[in-house]
Amino acid sequence: MITKTVYIYRAFERFWHWTQALLIMFLALTGFEIHGSIEFFGFEAAVTYHNVAAYALIILIVFAIFWHLTTGEWRQYIPSLTHVRTYMNYYVFGIFRDEPHPTRKSVLSKLNPLQKLTYFGLKVLIIPGMLISGLFYIFYRYPQKHGIEALNIESLEIIAIIHTAGAFLLLAFLIVHLYLMTTGETVFSNLRAMLTGYEQLHEEEEDQGINIQVISEADEEEKA
Numbered sequence: 001m002i003t004k005t006v007y008i009y010r011a012f013e014r015f016w017h018w019t020q021a022l023l024i025m026f027l028a029l030t031g032f033e034i035h036g037s038i039e040f041f042g043f044e045a046a047v048t049y050h051n052v053a054a055y056a057l058i059i060l061i062v063f064a065i066f067w068h069l070t071t072g073e074w075r076q077y078i079p080s081l082t083h084v085r086t087y088m089n090y091y092v093f094g095i096f097r098d099e100p101h102p103t104r105k106s107v108l109s110k111l112n113p114l115q116k117l118t119y120f121g122l123k124v125l126i127i128p129g130m131l132i133s134g135l136f137y138i139f140y141r142y143p144q145k146h147g148i149e150a151l152n153i154e155s156l157e158i159i160a161i162i163h164t165a166g167a168f169l170l171l172a173f174l175i176v177h178l179y180l181m182t183t184g185e186t187v188f189s190n191l192r193a194m195l196t197g198y199e200q201l202h203e204e205e206e207d208q209g210i211n212i213q214v215i216s217e218a219d220e221e222e223k224a
């Protein structure tokens, strides 16, 4: 089958992806130290690092929202239930029988239906949940600085449960994400695409009327 090199992940997208990944892993490391599950930096340092990384993540999220809105890339994440079953069957059975992916990736449609659902949940529920519960934590714990009355919450218990449950969900996501990363055309093809921006896609997509961007056009866009 003929393949073409396609520019699929733009520079900001790759920067955002890897910075977010590093920050979330660092937040997990420091967070689970605060939680008491591991020992690495020492509790006090872990709290300081966790707060700094959290603010860095918030700044990154603001830029990422701006980028998604201005480029229209937010549309990639609109979930749809079409083909969800096909994909579930694929990930449970087909993938182990070496069957091809049920749909093909393109510049206009980078995510498969299950990815759309997962990333939508991540962006709309889990990450905002972590951010809001984390901010509640910060402003609750230092009342003399920020005025606890304004938040008017009785105890930290529910905040701690939401934040810790979110941390476990993010950890589970990370493990599944790393496994799925290896299930592309080759073990490293998805990783290489997120590092370089370029991926080999099947040419037949053009025949299906899906607009794909070939390498020469991509080069022009990089230069622009």
Ligand code: HEM
Pocket (backbone or CB within 6 Å): 024, 025, 027, 028, 030, 031, 032, 034, 035, 036, 047, 050, 051, 054, 055, 057, 058, 130, 131, 133, 134, 135, 137, 138, 141, 160, 163, 164, 166, 167, 170, 171
């Ligand atoms: C912008 C997002 C975030 C903010 C503002 C934030 C803030 C905080 C704060 C203030 C604490 C309490 C520290 C203390 O006790 O002094 C905390 C605890 C914690 N954080 Fe975060 N955090 C964020 C994201 C994350 C992420 C992404 C993870 C994991 C992937 C995470 C995992 C944890 C864990 C496990 C704890 C300990 C919870 C407990 O035992 O009560 N946090 N976070």
